[in-house]
Amino acid sequence: MMSRNSMYTNPKPCKHLADYKLRHGLSGYNLLQEQIRTTPSGKSSVKNHQTEIPRCCFCNGYQKRLYLCLICSSISCSSHTLLHSQCENGHDIAVDIERSELYCVLCCDQVYDPDFDKIVMLKHLMDLPRSGNGVDVSAGRRSSKRRRLCSALELDLKKTKQLVSMRDLRAKSCYPLGLRGLNNLGSTCFMNSVLQALLHAPPFRNYFLTGQRNHEVCRKRSSDRLCLLCDIYVFFSAVFSGDRTPYSPAQLLYSWWQHSANLASYEQQDAHEFFISVLDGIHENGVKARNTGECHCVAHRVFSGQLRSDVTCMSCGYTSTTYDPFMDISLNLDTGNCPSTDLANKSLKPSDNTYVSTLLGCLDLFTKPEKLGSDQKFFCENCQERQDSVKQMSIKRLPLVLCLHIKRFEHFPVRRMSRKIDRYMQFPFCLDMNPYLSSSVVRNRFGNRMFAFEGDELDTSTEFEIFAVVTHSGTLDSGHYVTYLHLKDQWYKCDDAWITAVEEEVVRASQCYMLFYAQKMLYYKANEDLVCQPVSPRADPFLPIAGCC
């Protein structure tokens, strides 16, 4: 149950806390435990059985922060804690009564002790209604983590290195391998843009390039039926062949039309819908998954993660938790608008126009506790009636490649109209998803705690690097998709058949619609192998990749 998450390595205790622990151990904490009470929202306070208002023993005040001495239980306000410590030698450690947080009088600062946090949280958990309180204090499952790590390594590049060492005599520039324009086959920029991103999703790319997709023995192909996976394999081979002339993904388009008949038309489609539909096609075409457990098709192995949803009853604190898989996360734009600001309230936000939406803001919004409307009262198992509740989302497990979709298209079924939200959104190139993990989000419900539980995802890093941005410009009906790819420290704009190198400012200023992030380690490994070496006279003979014409 000890914290092993590097983000939360316990800060070294100050000298005074260390001394206190040496002399008193956990006895002070244990005595305090009885007096801790927690509200359904998760705030733990120290409340002794007396109904009297706690007051400072020096000034009788009760309005400032009050601290309870761990040794003698006397209460001082923030102005007088030092006085108490001077009067009684060694009485240096106190507890903030309202928040149940440790305070060192001599350092004048908050201090942290996982043993203390453990005790506070245990009390909280004990007081909560039994079962389904949203927290599992048992040790995290380790086998699933290990399996995922192995899965990631399988999609490793060892085999690809052989392919990449091949020199293409036709490659004129020193552009990285795998950069090739895609012809627009009639409003198919929605497809081209997503394909460019998929071409460079490290584990996805590796799967198709290392021949894990053995298309020669594909049963569908041999019986002359369409196979989406084979077509994708052919597509990858063509793009990575070294030929720089624009490619027409007609076969792939046709194959996809067969799968998503409802989207088969020459009209512009939504790139995000295409993305989901392609992954779905891959999933269905792949190996049939076992009834239980995770699916091992390449789409799931690369893109799937798990979301956690907690619904907490506001009356009793009972929390109901559910887990759902996801292939991507759709985010609402954070606009900085809040429901209760007056028009007269100019001091807080002078004008909404100056608020810049950011990806982190959207993620914050996504994981923010949301009060469910009175028409959505949740049936609380503990209270046995419908109660007002709060819902909060968090990420239980991150995928290898994270696709974030910004909801820019608003549909109003009642008015039968849709519109596009053009609002600019700032996004980072390096993204740390730690604050949005279930472990972080749930931990925050207990106040300022250092103690980690529920098996933090330690083996999988939470750091991601961006590798593709799908942008949309124009209106809902007549718009254009363009993808920016980040390869080997250079950004490339992929506008259908035209590929150009661009500066990073251009990408930052673009109107993003879908963002693709890969786990940092995978991204850097993938980029190492994209080295395009100049042709030397004594080079190996050109080795054609199967499927390349």
Place this chain on the structure above:
Amino acid sequence: MIESGEKEKLMELLRERLVECGWKDEMKALCRAYIKKKGTNNVTVDDLVHVITPKGRASIPDSIKTELLLRIRAFLASAAL
């Protein structure tokens, strides 16, 4: 008012309103900026409290002040009976 638990309820309501209107986020941002300026190891909780309190008090939206005042008055009126 404290003994009846009303103060606690009002405090909860106040917290909710302050989060809703973004005041809490604003304070958080101010704290972060201060910590960045001073250096993580040179700031104590007491420092922060002293620096932020005046700014916090000044930037509470009027609508929230009004709402809380009304509720307090209503409680006192009902308790006096």
